[in-house]
Amino acid sequence: DSGVTQTPKHLITATGQRVTLRCSPRSGDLSVYWYQQSLDQGLQFLIQYYNGEERAKGNILERFSAQQFPDLHSELNLSSLELGDSALYFCASSVEGGQPTDTQYFGPGTRLTVL
Amino acid sequence: AQSVTQLGSHVSVSEGALVLLRCNYSSSVPPYLFWYVQYPNQGLQLLLKYTTGATLVKGINGFEAEFKKSETSFHLTKPSAHMSDAAEYFCAVRSQTGANNLFFGTGTRLTVIP
Numbered sequence: 150d151s152g153v154t155q156t157p158k159h160l161i162t163a164t165g166q167r168v169t170l171r172c173s174p175r176s177g178d179l180s181v182y183w184y185q186q187s188l189d190q191g192l193q194f195l196i197q198y199y200n201g202e203e204r205a206k207g208n209i210l211e212r213f214s215a216q217q218f219p220d221l222h223s224e225l226n227l228s229s230l231e232l233g234d235s236a237l238y239f240c241a242s243s244v245e246g247g248q249p250t251d252t253q254y255f256g257p258g259t260r261l262t263v264l
Numbered sequence: 265a266q267s268v269t270q271l272g273s274h275v276s277v278s279e280g281a282l283v284l285l286r287c288n289y290s291s292s293v294p295p296y297l298f299w300y301v302q303y304p305n306q307g308l309q310l311l312l313k314y315t316t317g318a319t320l321v322k323g324i325n326g327f328e329a330e331f332k333k334s335e336t337s338f339h340l341t342k343p344s345a346h347m348s349d350a351a352e353y354f355c356a357v358r359s360q361t362g363a364n365n366l367f368f369g370t371g372t373r374l375t376v377i378p
Contacts, residue, residue: 197364197365241308241310251364255308258306
């Protein structure tokens, strides 16, 4: 158990819908990362938040957005869902996110299925 | 830009045999390299990491990896495979352009044959 929690574990929805994925980082971790794992694109970085502020963006679609709240939990919002958005979405957290020795601890993931 | 290439999407070994999973990196600056393992229906667990210092890095569950700058490699090894090692293994390199996010390889699925 990494200490990172993600809810829900599974999510099934229809095209065009909007969903919210939630992540609670390890106690004391300030940085949250979101990754997408799909069969065709592998594991890709989406976005990073540090202490409530967006720090970096990766291959995140405009239909996707995220935020980190004062209690440091984060939510990833996916809208206008398409079949190709079906994937495993991971959240990872780290103490700071700015140190080379910083380790990212991954949650168990949310499996999104878009029908 | 940083990237990693994992050679072999599937590797099969007999129980008790040597495990060798290959990873080559591309980086214009000294890289920070990681190996993660993903068991079925689970998240990623850090096996080991190389940042600076000793080039032979020991990790959990008997795994180790050696950073070889001349070969731009960071191969993962374990002397004797156990059935419990069956999983998917990902090599990753950390971005050094500010985000510190990880760039992952495509993964290698390890099968251990009894």
